Amino acid sequence: MDEREALRSIAALLPEAGDDAAVVDGLVLSTDMLHESTDLPAGTTPYTAGWRSVGASLSDIAAMGGEAVAAVAVYGAPTFEWAAIEAFITGARDVCQSVDGAYVGGDLDSHEELTTATTAVGRADEPVVRSGASPGEAVCVTGTLGRSAAALELFRTGEANQANELFQFPPRIPAGRVLAGRATAMIDSSDGLARSLHQLAAASDCGFALDSPLPIDDAVAELATDEADRREMGVFFGEDFELVCTLPEETVATVRSELSVPLTRIGTVTEAEVTLDGDPLPDRGYTHG
Numbered sequence: 001m002d003e004r005e006a007l008r009s010i011a012a013l014l015p016e017a018g019d020d021a022a023v024v025d026g027l028v029l030s031t032d033m034l035h036e037s038t039d040l041p042a043g044t045t046p047y048t049a050g051w052r053s054v055g056a057s058l059s060d061i062a063a064m065g066g067e068a069v070a071a072v073a074v075y076g077a078p079t080f081e082w083a084a085i086e087a088f089i090t091g092a093r094d095v096c097q098s099v100d101g102a103y104v105g106g107d108l109d110s111h112e113e114l115t116t117a118t119t120a121v122g123r124a125d126e127p128v129v130r131s132g133a134s135p136g137e138a139v140c141v142t143g144t145l146g147r148s149a150a151a152l153e154l155f156r157t158g159e160a161n162q163a164n165e166l167f168q169f170p171p172r173i174p175a176g177r178v179l180a181g182r183a184t185a186m187i188d189s190s191d192g193l194a195r196s197l198h199q200l201a202a203a204s205d206c207g208f209a210l211d212s213p214l215p216i217d218d219a220v221a222e223l224a225t226d227e228a229d230r231r232e233m234g235v236f237f238g239e240d241f242e243l244v245c246t247l248p249e250e251t252v253a254t255v256r257s258e259l260s261v262p263l264t265r266i267g268t269v270t271e272a273e274v275t276l277d278g279d280p281l282p283d284r285g286y287t288h289g
Contacts, residue, residue, distance in 0.1 A: 019129050020063035020188055021122075027069075028122040030060035036114040039239075041152060043160035044167065046084040049116065050091025051168045056190065057120035058099060058171035059241040063188040064129075065180025066122030068101030068173050073118040076111030091168075092118075099173035122173075126181045130203035133185040133246040137269040139208050140252065141215065142175050142261050143242045145193055149233035150219035166219060170261075172243045178258050183245040192238030195285025197274050200244065210267035210276045235276075238286030 001009075011017060021030035034040060034053050044052075054071045061068055073092055075085065085108075093103040101120070133139075147166045154163035172188075179186060185204050189196045197208050216234035224230035246269055247255060256263045274281045 019127075020060040020186075021066070023064065023124065023127045026123055026125065028061050028064045028066040028124045028127060029119065030057045031117065031119040032056040032060070033115065033117045040114060041155040043155045043158070043163060045160075045164050046087035047091040048164045048167050049114065050088035050093075051095040052091075053116040053118045054092040054103065054120065055095045055169060055171050056241065057118045058095065058101065058173060059169075059188045059190065061120050061122035062172040062176035063186050063243060064122070064124050064127045065176045065183070065186065066124035066127065066173075067177060068096065068099045068171075069121045069123055070102045070104045071096050071118060071120040072104060073106040073116055074109060075106065076109045076115040076117075078110065078112060080108065095168075095171065099171050101173075124180065128176075128180055128183050128186040128245070130185050130187055130200050133200060133204035133206050133269050135206060135269050135271050136249065137184060137246045138249050138252050138265050139197070139210070139244070139246050139267045139269055140263050140265050141189065141193065141242050141244050142172050142259070142263055143240070144215045144217035144262075145189070145240050145242065146217045146220035146230075146234035146237065148239035149237035150217060150223050152237075153223045154219075169241045171241065172261065175243055175259050175261055175263075178255060179243065179245055179247075182251055182255050183247055186243055186245040189240045189242045189244050190238055190286065192236045192240075192285030193244065194235050194274070194281050195238065195283060196244045197281070198283040200246070201274055204246075204269075207270040207272040208267050208274045209270050209278075210274075210281065212277050214266055215262065215264040235281075236284050
């Protein structure tokens, strides 16, 4: 059983699950796990590990249109070294503070590799789910795509300073707050743009017709070997933690003017199928395990 099969089975057992985070009495909760071998490549600093681990859970709060309240983390490692623990906590605290939340502690445990498990809590009066998109609406994305793919290549070539900067993504909590009450459906792009759109399409029983150019990060252009590599890094790799949303066409300009980050209209909601420039866009992206 792979990750997607497991998630389908979980959805059958817990039909109330399926969005980026759970909503309970106005609270928004999300949890994530990252491993050194799959998520934190060689060269990732403990500070970046703390920022990115907690940031991943905060991104889920953002995708629900929630405000950040607090986060906790489990830090597991083969040995406990205070310098690494302190840097991890500082990164976790800084990413929370960047979105007006608080890092309030967690747990320590021994583990065969650096492993983190994080939980974030937020509040949302009008949570945005994945199931509200309707044909004719605009599909938009915040920021740029491919930052994490570019970072991985930079880690591989030993350019760790720039790679760590790219890995310290800004959780889009402020953008999510602006989009709350306006966006009809929303998801974060942690699984990649293509897969995220397929997930929205399944939840909303719709399709998407995307048009080039997509907002690919400049770092991708500098590192990609050709156009196919550029598309792979920007569309399929994932781990970018941008917000992919649908909006009534007439609201796009107003929403864009109220955001502090770029919002790019990348296509239109359709009745069925997910396409890019008229061609089918494969349901492919980041997968755990």
